[in-house]
Amino acid sequence: MISTRGRYALRVMIDLAEQGGGPVPLKDMAERQGISKKYLEILMRDLVEGGLVRGASGRGGGYRLCRAPDEISVGEILERMEGSMATVACLAEGAEECPRASCCKTLPMWKEYDRLVHDFFAGRRLSDFV
Amino acid sequence: MISTRGRYALRVMIDLAEQGGGPVPLKDMAERQGISKKYLEILMRDLVEGGLVRGASGRGGGYRLCRAPDEISVGEILERMEGSMATVACLAEGAEECPRASCCKTLPMWKEYDRLVHDFFAGRRLSDFV
DNA sequence: AAATAACCTACTATGTCAATAGGTAAAAAA
């Protein structure tokens, strides 16, 4: 289940794309999207650390995208916000090799599923939403 | 992320399908699959309540599938075990209608994603694994 | 100097996951 972290972040990123290039204050986005500003702050930090947006302090400041909307995929955003988009623990990034992997009857299906999900989100860009 | 609930349950169901029709003791399945018997007990209860398996007490007892393996889909099992396979809260079973639904730019994608996932698991049957 | 805005640390309430522990009821074999 995709959590609010990923869903809110995506909506904010689309909002940023829609507002053009200029810096957009978080307060405005929170109001437009109907999301708690305080909560959004935390999510923005993750996006900044992930190199997806950058913020400018002070009057006239705000957030802006680091890249053009057609260069940012939904997959990147979700991966940042949801920790990892691995669909099963066996396929997660730092997971130790499962001892049953060689004989596991279900693993091939999970791999197929994992690829399906990744491809789905990798193929969608911010520019598709505006 | 698919949890151990869903993954273990699927493995047990495949195990049951492989052992033929006769009742299979949980102890044997737990050993074969390398899963805690006590934990599996809880999962079996859910499967029983869901009408997917039925248990027989006493010596010579055990669990058996309620239907033929080609009549049981992975989707049914996961839906039972993971509570609901809704991929976002907005699309969950008893969710109240989101006030932003009519103007939400992301909802169409979530719907598409939800359908993709559902179709993927609905199209796979236990008999595909044996 | 004042206003604006991002940035930062810390806390909390709720819920789920993944089990564990210990006991009860049913059914078959001895």
Place this chain on the structure above:
DNA sequence: TTTTTTACCTATTGACATAGTAGGTTATTT
């Protein structure tokens, strides 16, 4: 009829994630 085997049931726990809230600090512009 007793014993064994098996499912069934209730309760509890530790760890972690989610979805926030609260309050303060730094940076930048007017």
